[in-house]
Amino acid sequence: MTNLEVSSPAPVDPDGDWASLRVDCARMVPHWTAPEPTASRPVPPSLIHGVSVPVRSARLLDAMSDYGD
Structure with a gap:
């Protein structure tokens, strides 16, 4: 038989401050899995074809300096 009853160990904060967000994230960490790294x-x-850039975007990028000088 499946237990469908859900209980939260911490009360839900309706304002959603950072402390409650950190607690929620820490509680969820065991449920998250990272994908296996692939090379x-x-x-x-x-093989790269079919990419088009709008003229306005190309002009904007061309007018930008490389390192913000």
Whole structure:
């Protein structure tokens, strides 16, 4: 038989302050899993096609300095 009763060990804070968010996140950590790391390989330029950039965006990027000088 499945127990459908759910109880929360900490009361819910309707204001949602940072302390309650941290408590909620710490309580959820055991339920989260990270995906296995995979090695990615570079894509050859010959396979990259079909990308278009609007002219306004290209001009905007061209007018920006590289390092904010």
